[in-house]
Amino acid sequence: MASSNKQRIADQRREKLERIRLEQRRRERRRWMLAWAIGLVVVAVVAVVIVVLVTRPQTGSPTEADAGQQIIPSAPSGAPTVQEPVTTVSDASGIPGVLAWDTTGWPGDGAAHPGALEHQHVTGPVTYNITPPVGGPHDGIWMNAGVYTKPIPSERAVHNMEHGAVWITYQPDLPASEVAALTAFVTKQSLIAETGETASGATTTNSNRYIDLSPWATSGLPSPIVISAWGHQLRLSSATDPRMQKFVDTFRHSPTYSPEYGAAVDGIPIQTGGRPALGGSSQPNPPGAVR
Numbered sequence: 001m002a003s004s005n006k007q008r009i010a011d012q013r014r015e016k017l018e019r020i021r022l023e024q025r026r027r028e029r030r031r032w033m034l035a036w037a038i039g040l041v042v043v044a045v046v047a048v049v050i051v052v053l054v055t056r057p058q059t060g061s062p063t064e065a066d067a068g069q070q071i072i073p074s075a076p077s078g079a080p081t082v083q084e085p086v087t088t089v090s091d092a093s094g095i096p097g098v099l100a101w102d103t104t105g106w107p108g109d110g111a112a113h114p115g116a117l118e119h120q121h122v123t124g125p126v127t128y129n130i131t132p133p134v135g136g137p138h139d140g141i142w143m144n145a146g147v148y149t150k151p152i153p154s155e156r157a158v159h160n161m162e163h164g165a166v167w168i169t170y171q172p173d174l175p176a177s178e179v180a181a182l183t184a185f186v187t188k189q190s191l192i193a194e195t196g197e198t199a200s201g202a203t204t205t206n207s208n209r210y211i212d213l214s215p216w217a218t219s220g221l222p223s224p225i226v227i228s229a230w231g232h233q234l235r236l237s238s239a240t241d242p243r244m245q246k247f248v249d250t251f252r253h254s255p256t257y258s259p260e261y262g263a264a265v266d267g268i269p270i271q272t273g274g275r276p277a278l279g280g281s282s283q284p285n286p287p288g289a290v291r
Contacts, residue, residue, distance in 0.1 A: 078123030146276025196262030
């Protein structure tokens with residue numbers, strides 16, 4: 001009887017130990033499955049973050065949706081014009097590296113000024129003798145200012161500069177990071193209320209940054225980045241050059257340097273004046289085309 005009791009106790013101990021070992025194995029299995037699941041979640045999250053970082057637009061650059069909505073201003077199609085030679089002059093802005101040309105005879109005096117930038121309106125393409133142009137003959141219809149991801153007609157951009165806009169152009173192979181920095185630079189500039197000439201001649205409550213940004217159509221720019229205003233230009237190799245802000249502060253919408261200070265740089269029907277991908281007017285530009 002004593003041996004039978006001992007055997008029963010031994011069996012109970014073995015069963016108990018087996019249950020303990022089985023529970024331990026179950027716990028280990030649950031812990032392993034939980035760790036495996038957490039690992040999968042971490043891998044998935046990392047993969048999503050990588051995809052977002054790789055595929056999202058760079059900071060400051062137009063999104064694909066924005067760029068898809070843009071309309072490039074129409075190119076003039078009338079008789080061609082060749083710009084007259086323009087004389088270089090000393091720059092008085094105080095910004096190192098700025099080039100300047102003769103701007104004598106801004107609209108209104110009616111006299112001829114050989115060597116000075118012309119102001120006449122033309123209906124066709126213009127062959128400019130400065131690349132990119134800093135003024136001269138231009139189309140009678142300006143363009144809707146803002147960030148464009150494709151080249152824009154110089155004849156309309158020059159009209160914008162006559163109204164006080166600054167035009168930033170860049171080589172078509174400029175690195176994407178530099179283009180993004182240029183775009184961020186444009187969009188951080190203040191909006192300026194438009195109080196002068198408008199397309200309809202009516203009073204407007206619109207505002208604009210008075211900056212055009214676009215790639216140049218060819219690799220013919222004198223530097224990777226060029227920022228131009230009427231009669232003035234600065235050639236740069238970096239989108240972070242601090243002189244760019246000084247140039248904008250000096251020449252943009254300037255009563256000193258803008259021949260037609262205060263006139264609008266938007267308000268043109270979009271099939272003629274274009275619709276920028278980013279950084280344009282505070283209000284939408286009208287649909288249709290100029291008749």
